[in-house]
Amino acid sequence: MSSHAWLSHSLNDGRVACDACHHHCKLHEGEYGICGVRKVEEGKLRLLVYAKAAAAHIDPVEKKPMFHFLPNSHVFSFGTVGCNFSCQFCQNYDISQYPKTKEHRIFGETLTPEMIVALALKQGCQSIAYTYNEPAVFFEYTYDTAKLAHEAGLKNIYVTSGYETHEAIDAIAPFLDGMNIDIKAFSQSFYKEVCGASLKPVLDTLTYAHQKGIWIETTTLIIPTLNDSDDMLREIAHFQANLDPAMPWHISAFHPTYKMLHLPPTPHATLTRAYAIGKEAGLKYVYVGNVEDSAHESTYCPHCHTKVIQRKGHLGEKVSNTLTQNGACPHCGYSIEGIWEKR
Template sequence: MKEAMFYEKLDGKVRCRLCNHYCMIKDGKRGICGVRENRDGSLFSLVYGKSVATGIEPIEKKPFFNFYPGTTAYSIATVGCNFRCLNCQNWEISQMPKGEEGNIIGEKLLPEEIVANAKGSGCKSIAYTYTEPTIFFEYAYDTAKLAHKEGIKNVFVTNGYTSAEAIREIAPFLDAANVDLKGFREDFYHKMCGAKLQPVLDNIRLYRELGIWVEVTTLIIPGYNDDEEQLRGIAEFIKGVGIDIPWHVTAFYPAYKLLDVSLTRVESLRNAREIGKKAGLRYVYEGNVPGEGGENTYCYSCGETVIKRYGFEIIENILIDGKCPKCKNLIDGVGL
């Protein structure tokens, strides 16, 4: 165990300040995430150094399309999550600590080992992903500091519910964040995730203000968040933060507690992409539908295809020093 960051002691109880749930936790109990426990009036992380999943993957799989495209990321996660999304793809590990047994599993993997593995594998970055990096913050924070010293980039794939205090703390070592903006209604967030929308919007702005590269992902779930009102709301919000922020609209596949919902049609993704483009966003990508053309990066000035993709693989990258070779326009991003 490791004593948690971001909490206050209150007469035997503790107030966790790591995420926007701000859980009040009694002695012997855990927070909503299931991995932070009050023991005799002090809060501890139960997952520090306990990796439940690792992998070397294309950065495009996270997904990041305008951040060091074509490179690999060493990906890590622990069990636990501060959301309870009904469609979670990794529910076996994200929701495990919330079960009756409250299991905390994982193999010992220390921050220095993660950095050594990433460096030895030639990975450009370390991705804190699969579950929710917020809930293993201390683990990610110590790893990120070591990686930063070695010139390895750090990226969060996150639901965007971290407290502003915690984001500001890790900001000097965090290079990019892909934030899931799951819908654009409070009732959707409450029903589908057990959370609130506004903190996610606030944090997208905060990441941007702190100079962290931001990309946004919305999983399009038929009948839940695919209406034009929500999609326009998301597109206009992103535009208000930055027209250069890439928006990934991705196809839903039935999982966990949404097994009775149909797959997302390509036409629905195309409609979402058009809404984003009409709103003025420079980069809108379609995900989980390889070969349909919506994965490519186009020059927003002249329309030239500057990065051609199939799934998570780059087929062709014709950028020259980050610029379109046809019109010399600079494409937004990092490491292009």
């Protein structure tokens, strides 16, 4: 199944320009974008994975990770094959890189936007997450689903590498409630050599989405020897603190995978060091992930320092929330920043 990838425009030389992500692919007839799932056919850009979900699950929202977004609720998560990045540490490489390694073949279960919304409601989910691969590459599929979900009272979350264009953010913003955006490193060479992308567009997307009023949390997967220096972590933390000190920063442990089997797992001491760096930079909310560490995955009130949300588990998925319905600390009344109510 294919669908018109309408976030695009025709050029005077006969090519079609894709406007979904910052790669800005300009394609001749028959050519594929970097993502492997957007292709020019009969003069129009087509989304080859429209309504084809390669993965679909019901998850705790904390798994995304989103810690300040309807805690202890369930989210319907889905994604397709294809990605505009080529991260050598990708934990979902079997679907994200599939078209690039399988001669542009695709696969997926038929799940229309209508079916996804119906399933999410039936299963008692409060939100839908566009995840597992990069939502920007299947943008029109996400747009149609998010619009229907919004009309049905569900919230929408992008789990993304942050390569969306302003045009994409402008289009989806009325229906998009939250984003978890990766800040993979604070290094252009890291992004170019390890991910096949650039740093500046990510920071630009993060800033622009924040200005649009979308609730944002960020994630940095800390990879030993590559992005784990104090200077690197401090640059990430200071950038984020200057943008919004209330924006949660998730620090995740790396486990060897894909093309980085030669590197060791992230030591726990590195995670707690990064946690301290984030706090020193002025971030109100810093969390560790992919490890068992309740002390560093729980939420503390920035005003009175009381633990207001306790989390346990590798993903912080075991939750005990003491906040009031509108997100206030029960001890001092401080309004913890986040999305706490369904409506």
